[in-house]
Each structure stands twice: as structure tokens, then as C-alpha cells.
Amino acid sequence: MAPKLPPKAPLEHGNSITGGASAHEGEHHYRSGPLRWLLTTNHKEIGTLYLIFSLSMFMVGGIMALVVRLELFQPGLQMVQPEFFNQMTTMHGLIMIFGAVMPGFVGLANWMVPLQVGAPDMALPRLNNFSFWLLPIAFVLLLSTLLMPGGGPNFGWTSYAPLSTTYAPPSTTFFIFSLHMAGISSILGAINIIATILNLRAPGMRLMDMTLFVWTWLITAFLLIAVMPVLAGVLTMMLLDINFGTSFFNAAGGGDPVLFQHLFWFFGHPEVYIMILPAFGIVSVIVPTFARKPLFGYSSMVYATASIAVLSFTVWAHHMFSVGLPLVAELFFMYATMLIAVPTGVKVFNWIATLFRGSITFETAMLFALAFIVLFSIGGFSGLMLAIAPADFQYHDTYFVVAHFHYVLVPGAVFSIMAAVYYWLPKWTGHYPDERLGRWHFWLSVIGVNLLFFPMHFAGLAGMPRRIPDYALQFADFNMASSIGGFLFGFSQLLFIWVIVKCVRGGVKAPARSWDGATDLEWTVPSPAPLHTFETPPDMRRIES
Amino acid sequence: MSGGSYYVPASSKWPIFAGLALAAMLVGLGILLVYGWGSWIMGLGGVAILVVMGLWFRDVIKESRGGLYDAQMDRSFRWGMGWFIFSEVMFFAAFFGTLFYVRTFALPWLDGEGAKGVSALLWPDFAASWPLMNPPGSEIEGPRGIANPWQLPLVNTLFLVTSSITLTIAHEGLKAGHRDSARNCLIVTLILGVCFLLVQGFEYYEAYAHLGITLQAGIYGSTFFLLTGFHGAHVTVGAIILASMLWRLQCGHFERDNHFGFEAAAWYWHFVDVVWIGLFLFVYVF
Ligand code: HEM
Ligand SMILES: [Cu+2]
Numbered sequence: 001m002a003p004k005l006p007p008k009a010p011l012e013h014g015n016s017i018t019g020g021a022s023a024h025e026g027e028h029h030y031r032s033g034p035l036r037w038l039l040t041t042n043h044k045e046i047g048t049l050y051l052i053f054s055l056s057m058f059m060v061g062g063i064m065a066l067v068v069r070l071e072l073f074q075p076g077l078q079m080v081q082p083e084f085f086n087q088m089t090t091m092h093g094l095i096m097i098f099g100a101v102m103p104g105f106v107g108l109a110n111w112m113v114p115l116q117v118g119a120p121d122m123a124l125p126r127l128n129n130f131s132f133w134l135l136p137i138a139f140v141l142l143l144s145t146l147l148m149p150g151g152g153p154n155f156g157w158t159s160y161a162p163l164s165t166t167y168a169p170p171s172t173t174f175f176i177f178s179l180h181m182a183g184i185s186s187i188l189g190a191i192n193i194i195a196t197i198l199n200l201r202a203p204g205m206r207l208m209d210m211t212l213f214v215w216t217w218l219i220t221a222f223l224l225i226a227v228m229p230v231l232a233g234v235l236t237m238m239l240l241d242i243n244f245g246t247s248f249f250n251a252a253g254g255g256d257p258v259l260f261q262h263l264f265w266f267f268g269h270p271e272v273y274i275m276i277l278p279a280f281g282i283v284s285v286i287v288p289t290f291a292r293k294p295l296f297g298y299s300s301m302v303y304a305t306a307s308i309a310v311l312s313f314t315v316w317a318h319h320m321f322s323v324g325l326p327l328v329a330e331l332f333f334m335y336a337t338m339l340i341a342v343p344t345g346v347k348v349f350n351w352i353a354t355l356f357r358g359s360i361t362f363e364t365a366m367l368f369a370l371a372f373i374v375l376f377s378i379g380g381f382s383g384l385m386l387a388i389a390p391a392d393f394q395y396h397d398t399y400f401v402v403a404h405f406h407y408v409l410v411p412g413a414v415f416s417i418m419a420a421v422y423y424w425l426p427k428w429t430g431h432y433p434d435e436r437l438g439r440w441h442f443w444l445s446v447i448g449v450n451l452l453f454f455p456m457h458f459a460g461l462a463g464m465p466r467r468i469p470d471y472a473l474q475f476a477d478f479n480m481a482s483s484i485g486g487f488l489f490g491f492s493q494l495l496f497i498w499v500i501v502k503c504v505r506g507g508v509k510a511p512a513r514s515w516d517g518a519t520d521l522e523w524t525v526p527s528p529a530p531l532h533t534f535e536t537p538p539d540m541r542r543i544e545s
Numbered sequence: 546m547s548g549g550s551y552y553v554p555a556s557s558k559w560p561i562f563a564g565l566a567l568a569a570m571l572v573g574l575g576i577l578l579v580y581g582w583g584s585w586i587m588g589l590g591g592v593a594i595l596v597v598m599g600l601w602f603r604d605v606i607k608e609s610r611g612g613l614y615d616a617q618m619d620r621s622f623r624w625g626m627g628w629f630i631f632s633e634v635m636f637f638a639a640f641f642g643t644l645f646y647v648r649t650f651a652l653p654w655l656d657g658e659g660a661k662g663v664s665a666l667l668w669p670d671f672a673a674s675w676p677l678m679n680p681p682g683s684e685i686e687g688p689r690g691i692a693n694p695w696q697l698p699l700v701n702t703l704f705l706v707t708s709s710i711t712l713t714i715a716h717e718g719l720k721a722g723h724r725d726s727a728r729n730c731l732i733v734t735l736i737l738g739v740c741f742l743l744v745q746g747f748e749y750y751e752a753y754a755h756l757g758i759t760l761q762a763g764i765y766g767s768t769f770f771l772l773t774g775f776h777g778a779h780v781t782v783g784a785i786i787l788a789s790m791l792w793r794l795q796c797g798h799f800e801r802d803n804h805f806g807f808e809a810a811a812w813y814w815h816f817v818d819v820v821w822i823g824l825f826l827f828v829y830v831f
Binding site for chain 1: 551553554555556557558559560561563564565567568571572574575578579601617620621624625628629631632633635636638639640642643646647650651652654655659663664667677680681682684685760761763764765766767768770771
């Protein structure tokens with residue numbers, strides 16, 4: 001990766017606000033009007049599209065979660081039929097994972113990776129447009145299954161066979177195709193991100209000069225390319241079992257329903273790291289900015305991320321401890337899972353060490369990042385508890401698991417996306433987000449999320465199974481608290497939308513370097529970032545010397 | 546790295562059309578499978594995909610021949626194609642994993658092997674074997690016979706391996722500027738690919754008509770058609786790509802030092818060839 005043709009350009013300051021300023025091709029008349037968004041190849045516009053899509057799916061998935069929480073507010077069946085309840089839990093999971101969290105991170109990557117590596121755009125801009133527009137198409141199809149005869153998918157986001165084959169509603173075939181499309185979108189998006197990072201870095205920027213956000217995305221993209229095809233494969237086998245009479249997951253024909261679980265979790269566990277590694281990157285960028293200190297242990301962060309990614313291929317069966325695995329498998333997957341806690345611990349340690357003796361301020365972005373560190377760790381610890389195979393026989397398929405993965409996903413992945421939005425809004429819009437509203441949003445979210453998910457630990461330990469519309473009376477108090485927290489958290493997100501809309505429309509003007517502790521490359525271009533930046537790449541070798 | 550000449554295309558309408566075409570094909574197929582109609586939607590979508598891809602690539606070729614791309618762009622394409630092929634490797638890995646899992650674990654366990662062997666209680670008379678001629682459930686009829694790997698499959702192996710060699714010769718010819726030899730070798734490659742597909746088609750006919758190997762014949766038929774079917778689909782796609790490379794060669798598109806389209810097609814073909822070796826060994830021989 002040694003730089004070969006170094007142009008002696010000064011640090012670029014985004015010279016083409018009007019768009020026509022580039023000399024080398026003169027092709028920059030971008031469309032206006034609605035078609036512009038359909039046909040755009042610009043990484044910033046596509047990033048915006050991804051983020052808007054993610055936010056809308058967050059709302060749709062959120063409403064489904066509130067339907068679930070409404071039904072669980074009290075024991076007994078009040079609001080919805082069990083069949084519909086199952087569709088809501090399934091759709092909620094699918095939409096949040098594939099529609100909200102993953103596209104949210106991809107949107108951030110689209111916006112920020114080129115800006116942080118000094119590239120003019122993504123490496124393959126037309127492919128980028130394709131990756132994005134597949135998503136709305138896929139999700140319209142997915143949502144439409146709710147209206148089909150027999151209803152939408154009702155077997156949980158994990159789609160275990162034979163629930164998802166022999167006993168599945170007819171719409172399952174469409175569910176499979178919609179996930180195929182979302183998967184193609186992810187794979188192509190990941191290819192684009194890898195090509196951008198490996199090939200479009202500014203001259204002189206070595207791999208170990210990249211920000212942690214770029215690093216974590218490089219590794220995430222690798223994970224995506226490695227496991228999304230496996231998901232596509234297992235979904236295809238489902239399709240064949242349903243429609244062509246094959247026996248992959250049917251023991252009567254010599255197949256095995258457990259095989260489904262192996263294949264699914266070989267995808268599924270790396271998938272959860274796909275949803276958390278970019279979050280690690282975001283926090284590793286935000287914490288140093290507001291602690292006004294360089295990140296502690298940069299290279300150990302990189303190695304920790306890489307080892308998490310490698311290990312994530314060796315732990316999948318910790319989701320299957322109670323399915324009847326051979327003893328050696330139980331032991332292997334138990335120890336391998338615990339091993340992952342080591343690099344994860346390195347990360348948490350480094351963030352805290354970065355804070356140590358920093359001159360810390362508590363802007364909203366920082367608040368979310370700090371909450372991430374604390375609350376994600378809670379999720380990590382409950383993960384460790386679940387990793388103990390003999391103990392998992394008690395926890396498995398209870399609300400304890402629900403508490404675990406919601407702690408890592410909501411105050412984990414989702415909070416990191418919110419932190420990133422507060423952090424980069426000045427760069428995107430040219431205005432600072434409203435701090436007062438931001439703090440309200442933050443505190444309501446933190447209180448809501450803990451009230452929502454903490455009691456689930458207790459309900460789960462006491463034995464409440466997951467994915468049920470009705471429950472025994474002794475779980476009533478925990479569930480009522482969770483439901484109240486759920487509605488609090490859900491409605492606080494309206495504040496988030498308000499902050500964003502307000503910030504897009506106006507507010508305190510932000511300079512190029514919007515946060516005084518921010519040092520990365522994106523802060524050298526004006527705020528808001530012009531449509532085209534780094535058309536001539538910045539020369540990073542100058543900074544080195 | 547970049548000297549500031551990296552080409553960023555203006556807006557393009559092909560991606561969104563490609564997305565809609567793909568959706569039409571899949572939705573059409575879904576309607577066909579679930580409700581029994583909709584084949585015309587699927588067909589329309591399929592044709593649209595080909596047309597849109599053609600137009601999309603036409604733009605890329607135009608830009609490339611117009612000199613808009615630099616060495617850095619070339620590297621982007623290389624990374625892109627390389628990682629795409631890696632994703633295909635993982636796709637097939639899932640299917641090979643299935644085959645190994647069934648053979649090493651699932652069937653022996655059904656037969657009572659292992660510490661617990663509970664699943665053996667389901668069908669006490671079941672005896673594991675591979676190829677699985679008698680599936681556990683009596684409602685599923687197993688295959689009556691299996692293909693001899695040393696006949697047609699071996700022939701097919703020879704076809705594909707030879708085609709990889711002729712393709713490499715074609716590539717070397719292109720690099721040396723021998724356009725005619727490149728063209729001839731490419732034609733031979735294509736013919737070998739088509740022969741492979743014909744033999745495969747005949748094998749499928751034999752399987753269905755005489756051997757009783759069908760999709761419904763239990764796990765042997767399932768894995769057999771899963772692996773060979775997706776491989777065959779990839780050979781078909783690869784042949785279509787090679788055919789368009791032949792056409793481009795005839796148009797005089799490739800330079801001695803600038804022909805990544807051809808190279809990418811060759812990478813893809815070699816990948817398909819390697820997958821076949823795996824298939825030949827683990828689906829047919831062992
Ligand atoms: C210290 C790291 C972690 C450990 C040791 C760990 C361990 C586990 C274990 C053992 C289970 C299975 C529990 C059961 O079903 O009985 C589980 C479930 C789960 N984990 Fe984690 N985990 C960790 C981090 C994460 C992260 C970072 C995420 C996502 C961002 C995550 C998401 C999930 C999800 C979604 C499930 C449940 C899937 C389902 O059954 O629907 N975990 N975890
Ligand atoms: Cu896991």
C-alpha cells in the first residue's frame with residue numbers, strides 16, 4: 001500500500017461547493033428534483049438516504065415493539081391474537097436488525113468513510129446506489145407479507161425449521177426473497193466499503209493511520225461478505241424444503257432441523273458483531289474528541305477488533321447449548337465464547353483509560369457514547385453468564401436472553417448510532433444540534449431503556465419464556481415496568497426526530513472543525529460538507545513529517 | 546494512490562432499474578411458487594435484468610474506452626471482483642458444510658451413534674449409509690441407484706479443467722497481443738462449457754428417469770441437486786459472461802495491458818472450475 005504518485009496538493013478544503021469546479025471531467029451536473037435521489041451516485045446523498053431509511057424502519061419496527069409491549073402490559077390476552085403477536089415479534093426483530101441497525105451503520109459509512117480516508121467518493125458509486133435502492137424494495141416486500149393470506153412470518157427472526165418450513169405461512173416464500181434482496185444489498189455495500197478503504201485512502205495514509213471507525217468498518221465489511229452468503233444459502237434451502245420437497249431440515253428424509261440452526265448461527269453470531277463493531281468504532285472516535293486526548297491503545301483497539309472478528313466464527317453454537325450437542329461441542333463453544341470477552345474487555349478498558357485525566361465535556365454525543373460504555377458492558381456481562389453452558393440450560397429461551405441482546409443492541413448499537421448522529425450532524429447540516437433538546441432526548445432514553453430492559457433480567461431468571469403473548473401472574477410487575485419503560489423510550493424518539501429536523505432547518509452555525517477536540521480528516525472540510533470533497537486527495541505525508 | 550483523477554460517474558438510472566428488475570423476477574417466482582401463476586412477471590424481470598446489466602456495462606465500457614479510468618479505478622474493480630468471488634465461495638461453503646454435516650453427524654446420529662442417540666428412537670430400523678438409499682421415513686422414497694463417478698462426471702471434470710487451461714491460453718494470447726489465438730481459445734473454452742452443461746443436463750435426465758434421484762428422494766437427492774444445481778447455474782452465468790467477452794473481443798475492445806473485463810470473467814470461470822473439483826470429489830467420488 002505504499003503511495004506511488006504523490007501529488008503535492010495542500011490540505012483540501014472542499015473547493016467545489018457549486019459542484020462545477022472540477023477540471024478533470026466536467027460531469028458534475030447533478031440532477032435536482034425527486035429523480036436526483038433515485039439516480040444519485042454521490043456518497044453523501046446515498047448516505048443520507050440510508051440514514052433516513054434506517055430512521056423510518058426504526059419507527060416502523062418500534063411501533064411493532066410497542067404492540068408487543070402493549071399486549072404484555074398485563075397478563076392475559078387483551079389486545080391482539082397470539083398469531084398476530086408472533087408476527088409482530090418476528091417482524092420487529094427482522095426490521096430492527098436488517099432495516100434499522102445495519103442500514104444505519106452503512107449510512108454512516110457512506111457519509112464518513114470517504115471523508116475520513118480523504119477519498120472523492122465511494123470506490124464504486126453506481127453500485128452504491130444499487131445497494132441502497134434494493135433495501136426499500138426488499139422491505140416493501142417484507143412488510144407486504146403481513147397482508148398476505150395466512151399472515152406474515154411468525155416464527156421469530158431466527159426462522160428455525162420446521163416452524164419456518166413445514167408449519168410456516170404461505171408468505172414465507174416472499175419473506176425469503178425479501179431477505180435475499182437485503183442480503184445482496186449488504187454484500188455489495190460491504191464490497192464497496194472495502195474497496196474504498198483499501199484503494200482510495202489519501203496518499204500517505206497507512207492502514208494504521210486510519211480512524212477506528214474506518215478500521216471497524218473494514219473488518220465489519222469482511223464479516224458481511226463472509227456470512228451474508230451463508231444466510232442466503234440457508235434461506236435457499238428453506239425455500240427448497242418448502243416448495244420442492246427436499247429434506248434438508250426434515251429428519252424423515254435424512255436431514256436435520258438442527259442443521260438449520262448451525263447454518264443460521266454461523267451467520268447469526270458474526271451478524272451480531274456486524275451490528276456492534278461499527279459502534280465500537282464510533283465510540284472510539286467520539287470519546288477522544290470530548291476527552292480531548294488521543295485514543296488510548298490505538299493499535300490494541302485494532303487488534304482487538306480483528307480478533308473479535310476471527311473468534312466470532314468459532315462460537316456460533318452458544319445459541320444451541322440446549323438443543324442436544326455432544327459434550328465436547330458444549331465445552332468448545334463455551335470456552336471459545338468466553339474468550340471473546342477478552343478483546344471486548346480490552347476495548348472497554350481503553351475507553352476508560354482514554355477518559356482518565358481527560359478534560360471532559362458532556363455534549364449530547366458524548367453522553368450517548370458514555371452511556372454506551374456502561375450499558376453495553378452490562379449486556380456483555382449477561383452474555384458471559386449465558387456463555388456458561390450448564391447455566392444456559394436455565395436461561396435459554398427466557399427473557400434473560402431478551403434482556404441480554406437488547407442491552408447490547410439498544411443502548412449498545414442504537415445508542416452509538418444516535419451518538420454518531422449528534423456528533424456528525426454539524427458536518428452534515430452546518431448547524432449544531434440543539435443541546436437542550438438533545439439532553440432531554442438522552443436522559444429520557446436512558447431512563448426508558450433501563451426501565452424497559454432491566455426488569456427482563458429478573459423475569460427471565462424467574463423463568464418467563466420469551467415469545468409468548470400471555471404469562472403467569474408472578475411476572476406481572478416486571479412486565480408492567482417493562483411496558484412503561486418501552487412506551488417512555490419509544491415516545492422519546494419523537495424528540496430525536498425533532499432535534500434532527502430542527503438541526504437540518506437551522507441553528508447555531510458550525511465551523512469546519514465543529515468540536516474543538518476533533519482531529520480527524522472530516523473536520524478539515526467545511527460544514528456543511530459540500531457535495532464533492534477531496535476531489536484532489538489531501539496529501540497525508542505532509543502531516544507525518 | 547490517487548493523483549486526483551479518480552472518476553466519479555454522474556447519476557445513473559441503471560441501478561434502480563436493476564433493483565426493480567430483480568424484484569420483479571423474485572416476486573414473479575414467489576407468486577408462481579405460492580399461487581401457481583406469475584411466470585410472465587418472472588420472465589419479464591429476468592429479461593429486464595439482462596437488458597439493464599447490458600446497458601449498465603455499456604456505460605462502464607464506454608467510460609473505460611474513453612480513457613476516464615486510471616490505474617486506481619482498475620484496482621477498485623479488482624478488489625470488487627475479488628471480494629465478490631469470496632462471497633460466492635462462502636455461498637458454496639454453506640452447501641458443502643451441509644453435505645459434511647449430514648454425512649458425519651446427522652445420519653449416524655439417526656442410526657443411534659453417540660452418547661445419547663435419542664433421535665435413533667424415532668426410526669429404530671434405520672441404518673445410516675451414504676449415499677442414503679433408504680431414508681428413515683417410509684413416506685420418502687430413496688434413490689434406486691447412483692451415477693458412476695468414473696463415467697460422465699469424470700468426462701465433465703475433464704471438460705472443465707481443459708476449459709480453464711484454454712482460457713488461460715486465451716488470456717496469455719491477449720496479453721501477448723495475439724488476438725486471433727485469444728479468440729480461438731476463448732471459443733474452445735465456451736464450447737467446452739456448453740458441453741459440460743449438456744452432459745450435466747443428460748445426467749439430470751438419467752437421475753430422474755432411471756436412478757430415482759430426485760429432489761424428493763431424501764437427503765441424498767437434496768444435497769446432490771443443491772450442489773450440482775447451483776454449480777450448473779454458475780457455469781451458465783459464466784458461459785454467458787464468456788460469450789459477451791468473445792463479442793467484446795470481436796469489437797476490438799481489449800488492450801494488451803488493459804482488459805480487466807476479460808480477466809474478471811476468467812477469475813469467475815476458474816472459481817467455478819475449482820468448485821467443480823470439490824463437487825467431483827465429495828459429491829461423486831467419496
Ligand atoms: C461479551 C460478548 C457476548 C457474549 C459472551 C454473548 C453470549 C451470548 C449467548 C451465550 C447467547 C445465547 C443465549 C441463549 O439463547 O440461551 C446470546 C444471545 C444473543 N446475543 Fe450475545 N453475547 C455477546 C455479545 C453480543 C453482542 C455484542 C450482540 C449484538 C450486538 C449480541 C446479540 C445477541 C443476540 C441478538 C442474541 C439472541 C439471539 C436470539 O436467540 O434471538 N450479543 N449471546
Ligand atoms: Cu452469539
